[in-house]
Amino acid sequence: MRRSLMVSLLIGVVWCTSSVTALAATGTASPASSATPITALLEASIPVPGSPDWPITAFGSVWVLAPDLPSRQGTGTPNLVRIDPDTNDVIATIPLADRLCQGMVASDDAIWACAADGLVRIDPATNAIADVVPVELARAFYRLAFGGGKVWALGSEASVGDTIVALDPATGMLTSTPAGGPATGMTYGFDALWLALPRSGSVIRLDPETGETTELVTGLPSPTQIVAGADSLWVTLHGGQEDEARPGDPQVARIDPATGDVIATFSIGGSPRGGVDVLAGEDAIWVRGTRPWLARIDPDTNLVVETFGSEPSINAVPGPLAEGFGSLWTVNIEEDAVYRLTPP
Numbered sequence: 001m002r003r004s005l006m007v008s009l010l011i012g013v014v015w016c017t018s019s020v021t022a023l024a025a026t027g028t029a030s031p032a033s034s035a036t037p038i039t040a041l042l043e044a045s046i047p048v049p050g051s052p053d054w055p056i057t058a059f060g061s062v063w064v065l066a067p068d069l070p071s072r073q074g075t076g077t078p079n080l081v082r083i084d085p086d087t088n089d090v091i092a093t094i095p096l097a098d099r100l101c102q103g104m105v106a107s108d109d110a111i112w113a114c115a116a117d118g119l120v121r122i123d124p125a126t127n128a129i130a131d132v133v134p135v136e137l138a139r140a141f142y143r144l145a146f147g148g149g150k151v152w153a154l155g156s157e158a159s160v161g162d163t164i165v166a167l168d169p170a171t172g173m174l175t176s177t178p179a180g181g182p183a184t185g186m187t188y189g190f191d192a193l194w195l196a197l198p199r200s201g202s203v204i205r206l207d208p209e210t211g212e213t214t215e216l217v218t219g220l221p222s223p224t225q226i227v228a229g230a231d232s233l234w235v236t237l238h239g240g241q242e243d244e245a246r247p248g249d250p251q252v253a254r255i256d257p258a259t260g261d262v263i264a265t266f267s268i269g270g271s272p273r274g275g276v277d278v279l280a281g282e283d284a285i286w287v288r289g290t291r292p293w294l295a296r297i298d299p300d301t302n303l304v305v306e307t308f309g310s311e312p313s314i315n316a317v318p319g320p321l322a323e324g325f326g327s328l329w330t331v332n333i334e335e336d337a338v339y340r341l342t343p344p
Contacts, residue, residue: 189228229280
């Protein structure tokens with residue numbers, strides 16, 4: 001099933017107008033007036049069967065999950081796919097037990113993914129599964145996190161990720177902490193773990209040393225994904241099945257991790273199910289949506305400074321982004337392709 005629809009079904013929350021009004025009052029930035037065709041940035045389209053998703057860059061390669069095998073192709077198992085950025089070729093596929101969750105993360109010496117039996121450690125030197133750490137994980141769509149010497153994931157006995165799971169790869173020790181509600185996004189930054197909780201409209205902070213959780217901000221409309229960068233947290237909004245962004249609604253919020261203040265909000269445009277996707281790059285904040293297909297935010301000015309529109313050959317369904325090797329990397333889950341883009 002397509003990732004964007006599944007995310008919406010997992011969230012499925014309607015948020016009140018008062019929350020939207022309060023957030024928009026911080027000053028909503030509008031997208032650039034005209035969009036450049038995304039094909040102007042397209043350097044390569046790399047075929048990857050199985051609805052490639054959740055790209056990351058690590059260990060000299062681009063890594064994506066192909067979770068829709070065998071459901072789309074009829075044969076095979078879900079794969080972790082490794083791409084050589086020097087040639088844009090697939091150089092390895094690592095079979096996974098199932099499509100339990102569709103996020104992964106790089107630690108100091110390994111790639112970590114979710115499968116039926118727990119957290120799976122892949123050795124980038126051999127492209128083989130080196131270990132499986134048994135743990136009950138949530139069937140959710142999010143990116144795992146790594147920081148403070150630990151791998152972070154969402155655990156649950158149900159489909160929702162209402163427990164924070166921490167794995168110390170050096171000792172194999174597992175700890176779990178209640179998240180305070182179903183979470184849909186997590187990131188590590190500013191010496192803490194951060195989670196987006198759409199049902200409560202909140203972002204919470206977990207202290208990696210004490211395990212204590214505190215609310216950073218509340219009243220956000222369906223916060224879904226969260227990333228850290230440019231001295232801020234960047235949270236996508238309106239990710240619920242019945243809470244798709246309306247014209248002018250904020251779709252990304254910039255939040256001060258120290259105070260919880262909403263520094264700025266951004267109306268990107270379009271109304272994608274599950275909301276937009278966001279990446280905190282080295283020099284810009286990038287947002288994948290529908291109309292526009294891609295937007296660039298200048299963190300120095302809090303303005304959407306450039307937008308890029310899709311063409312008939314480029315599907316408009318949103319997808320995650322990664323940055324590395326002088327390029328942006330994203331996916332077309334409908335067309336079984338990984339896109340390499342040259343940043344403007």
